[in-house]
Amino acid sequence: MTTDAIELPDHPASGDAPPQVDNLDALESEAIHIFREVAGEFDRPVILFSGGKDSTVLVHLALKAFWPAPVPFPLLHVDTGHNFGEVIDFRDELVARHDLRLVVASVQDYIDDGRLQERPDGTRNPLQTTPLLDGISENRFDAVFGGGRRDEERARAKERIFSLRNAFGQWDPRRQRPELWNLYNGRHRPGEHVRVFPLSNWTELDIWRYIQREKIELPQIYFAHRREVFQRDGMWLTSGPWGGPRDGEEPVEKTVRYRTVGDGSCTGAVESEAYTVDDVIAEVAASRLTERGATRADDRMSEAAMEDRKREGYF
Structure with missing residues (x-):
């Protein structure tokens, strides 16, 4: 077979950008x-x-x-x-x-x-x-x-x-x-x-963008809502079967949401006006703290907790 019979694939011009993968x-x-x-x-x-x-x-x-x-x-x-x-x-x-x-x-x-x-x-x-x-x-x-x-x-x-x-x-x-x-x-x-x-x-941020794209339902606790909370160790905790507030921890009502969920005694809320997935994406994109670093007391017990x-x- 001669080389004239071989069909070579088309190649993009040197200036063309390669196809993008989402x-x-x-x-x-x-x-x-x-x-x-x-x-x-x-x-x-x-x-x-x-x-x-x-x-x-x-x-x-x-x-x-x-x-x-x-x-x-x-x-x-x-x-x-x-x-x-x-x-x-x-x-x-x-x-x-x-x-x-x-x-x-x-x-x-x-x-x-x-x-x-x-x-x-x-x-x-x-x-x-x-x-x-x-x-x-x-x-x-x-x-x-x-x-x-x-x-x-x-x-x-x-x-x-x-x-x-x-x-x-x-x-x-x-x-x-x-x-x-x-x-x-x-x-x-x-x-x-x-x-x-x-x-x-x-x-x-990838998680939230995927939730947005796939229309995945989540517990409403992830979105802004009114809740009675009290402050402990720099976090807004809510009362429940795990106890609290203690003496000197005054309950107040705030608009908050949770970035992560876990044991109620060590998972804090953040003040937020993010009522929708779009709002949460904008809020997370602007944050400089991970959700665990911002709201999980159990990760603060030691540097290697x-x-x-x-x-x-x-x-």
Whole structure:
């Protein structure tokens, strides 16, 4: 065959810009690839679900990854008993709407039977580790999806997308595996499991832009509303079954919203007029603090608070 018979592809002129790939499309594609990779590599995956924005985006991505088939694994919620009522209602509604299976590990059950004791400060976030690890072990989950992102906190920035945990559920940064060319190593010994973070490369702003694009519903606690709050350690907390206000903490009514949700005793609100997703995107774009740095007291216990808890088995 002569070269005259070969049709060469057209090439853009040297001055033409290469085609642009939408950032959200690229992030979505990566996350869906990770979900499918785990479904092919592992026997009993589970999605850790709190009802918050990140875990809700995870469920949305899982639904897309396996549509029209159902999501092939359940959700696991570690319920501290100090969750916001709006979030628990949203959790139950979402599970029912998509016909998902929910496994609940209850901190309150562990307190009631003496396996755990209440902390003097009333916060239950540090008490989640034992119910989480027991829930993983009892259900023989070998891959656990979480909504952690690298932009949230320095310990999470160290973690790979596939994060190996030993037989005690502990994380060792020295056992991190390279992840080149989107190749993920899910090998693990009996008793070990892998934590998987499909949103690792997303930012808080990416999450909100994706929520906007996909029209994902969230608990109304994420948007501005009137609420009675009191100030403690520079944060606006709300009263609830976790206690407060204490002496000298005067309740006031303010227009606030929550950037993240968790144990009510250590999750603060921010003053905000962001009533819509568009408003929240504008607010987040102008912020210089991550949601955890701004509103989570449990991350302020020490410089290495999150890393210490991750070493013990926390997410």
